[in-house]
Amino acid sequence: MPPARRATQNLQRSPLTGETNRPTRPVLIVLFFGVLMGAMDIAILGPAIPAIREAFGLTDRLVSWMFSVWVLANLVSVPVMTKLADRFGRKRIYLLDITLFGLGSAIVAAAPNFDILLVGRILQGMAAAGIFPVAASVIGAVIPVDRRGRAFGLLGSVFGIAFIIGPILAGLMLTLGWRWLYLANVPIALIVLLFGLRALPKTETDRTSPLDLKGLFVLGGLLLSFAYALSVFDTSDVIGSLTSWRVLSAFLLVFLLAPLFVWVEKNAEDPVLRIDLFKNRQVALASVNAIGAGINEAAFIFFPTIVVLAHGVTTSEAAFMLLPMMVAVAVGSPLAGRLLDKTGSKFIILLSNILLIFGMLGVATSPSSKAVFYLGSSLIGLGMAGLLGSSLNYILIHEARKQEKAISQGLITLNISIGQLFSAAAVGAIAASASTPIQGYGNAFTAIVVVTLIVMSLSFMLRNRDEEQAALKAQDEG
Numbered sequence: 001m002p003p004a005r006r007a008t009q010n011l012q013r014s015p016l017t018g019e020t021n022r023p024t025r026p027v028l029i030v031l032f033f034g035v036l037m038g039a040m041d042i043a044i045l046g047p048a049i050p051a052i053r054e055a056f057g058l059t060d061r062l063v064s065w066m067f068s069v070w071v072l073a074n075l076v077s078v079p080v081m082t083k084l085a086d087r088f089g090r091k092r093i094y095l096l097d098i099t100l101f102g103l104g105s106a107i108v109a110a111a112p113n114f115d116i117l118l119v120g121r122i123l124q125g126m127a128a129a130g131i132f133p134v135a136a137s138v139i140g141a142v143i144p145v146d147r148r149g150r151a152f153g154l155l156g157s158v159f160g161i162a163f164i165i166g167p168i169l170a171g172l173m174l175t176l177g178w179r180w181l182y183l184a185n186v187p188i189a190l191i192v193l194l195f196g197l198r199a200l201p202k203t204e205t206d207r208t209s210p211l212d213l214k215g216l217f218v219l220g221g222l223l224l225s226f227a228y229a230l231s232v233f234d235t236s237d238v239i240g241s242l243t244s245w246r247v248l249s250a251f252l253l254v255f256l257l258a259p260l261f262v263w264v265e266k267n268a269e270d271p272v273l274r275i276d277l278f279k280n281r282q283v284a285l286a287s288v289n290a291i292g293a294g295i296n297e298a299a300f301i302f303f304p305t306i307v308v309l310a311h312g313v314t315t316s317e318a319a320f321m322l323l324p325m326m327v328a329v330a331v332g333s334p335l336a337g338r339l340l341d342k343t344g345s346k347f348i349i350l351l352s353n354i355l356l357i358f359g360m361l362g363v364a365t366s367p368s369s370k371a372v373f374y375l376g377s378s379l380i381g382l383g384m385a386g387l388l389g390s391s392l393n394y395i396l397i398h399e400a401r402k403q404e405k406a407i408s409q410g411l412i413t414l415n416i417s418i419g420q421l422f423s424a425a426a427v428g429a430i431a432a433s434a435s436t437p438i439q440g441y442g443n444a445f446t447a448i449v450v451v452t453l454i455v456m457s458l459s460f461m462l463r464n465r466d467e468e469q470a471a472l473k474a475q476d477e478g
Contacts, residue, residue, distance in 0.1 A: 026199035043166025051178035073125030081130030082410030089203040101127035102189025109183040133409035140397030152390035153337015160330025215272035222257040292455035294419020328381025336386040344465030352386030353456035364445035
């Protein structure tokens with residue numbers, strides 16, 4: 001019997017906590033396929049872009065907005081969707097996100113022009129912002145403490161699975177036309193919605209205090225300004241870009257809105273994000289690790305380029321060379337989840353960072369060796385599986401209060417996105433400054449190794465398993 005199936009069967013026999021009593025297997029199935037739908041959307045974008053560019057006669061700069069508007073909408077919507085989930089119920093917002101994702105997919109599939117297509121991509125980005133963190137908060141509410149790790153791991157494996165089968169399915173469906181890639185999401189969203197209405201438990205919510213609209217507005221502006229500044233940053237001209245009005249004004253807005261957001265949240269009756277949460281050492285260290293994970297994850301974008309440069313293969317062959325890394329993510333996530341329940345989060349986080357360091361160091365120092373690249377990228381995949389699949393979500397779900405479970409999961413997503421944005425800009429800048437592209441990427445990946453070493457050294461301050469279990473027991477008794 002497959003491990004994932006055994007895990008869901010074991011989970012089904014466990015008592016539920018904090019929500020309406022429902023079997024856990026249907027809940028996990030609904031969450032799994034909802035997250036898979038969102039992850040597949042990222043995996044099929046690469047194969048779809050050439051066909052969409054040709055269909056609308058787009059330049060490379062224009063077609064890149066398919067990804068850029070998704071990222072911007074996703075980043076800004078994370079705190080909105082997760083706060084609404086804590087406020088109005090996780091079931092309602094999760095199903096709303098599934099519905100919005102299906103609607104956005106339908107708009108993309110039927111788009112008569114590129115502007116309408118971008119509207120659909122914005123809706124998809126907004127919906128995806130809530131699907132994974134809200135799904136993770138549901139796990140924290142319905143799965144017993146001693147089995148949450150494997151449930152998080154099962155959910156984390158979705159991304160590896162999506163990047164293995166996504167390009168293959170995209171290649172087959174492109175024979176029918178690129179619109180079918182997005183139209184296929186509509187019946188999937190409908191099925192997840194219908195099953196979710198029956199399977200997902202309702203959440204008890206407290207709406208006596210007013211919704212923090214000021215906090216949502218300020219945080220949205222802060223994140224949008226930050227994401228825009230990095231998205232228009234020209235890594236080939238660092239000085240010129242830093243002194244340009246577009247980048248300077250966006251960063252200036254970030255520096256103005258950041259203290260304003262802190263002030264608004266400290267005075268809000270029901271803040272979007274409780275500032276005191278960051279005084280918790282576990283939360284602060286998990287946030288640092290999430291930024292580090294995002295920095296490492298963004299390096300994936302440049303792996304096909306360095307493979308083409310180092311080995312002289314085609315872009316299609318380069319994509320196949322990334323399969324071992326994706327398999328490592330798919331296999332490593334459920335394994336890390338099972339270990340998490342036995343060893344605690346500190347062990348998994350330290351081990352994951354070690355794997356990332358050795359894997360990235362191998363890719364940085366020996367790019368011309370295929371064996372080293374396969375081994376290094378596989379180690380990176382396992383390291384990412386341990387961080388993104390379970391351990392960071394595990395910490396936040398236990399450290400946050402009952403009324404902020406979803407927003408706490410959104411915090412992990414936000415920090416990962418911040419790390420990704422920083423890394424994408426920094427790697428490009430470092431690579432452009434070297435005498436050769438391969439040397440430049442090697443320098444950039446070495447810099448990521450240094451950052452990961454710092455993150456790992458800080459992670460020794462996390463609670464050990466006994467301390468973590470004692471804190472969890474005290475929380476449950478409280």
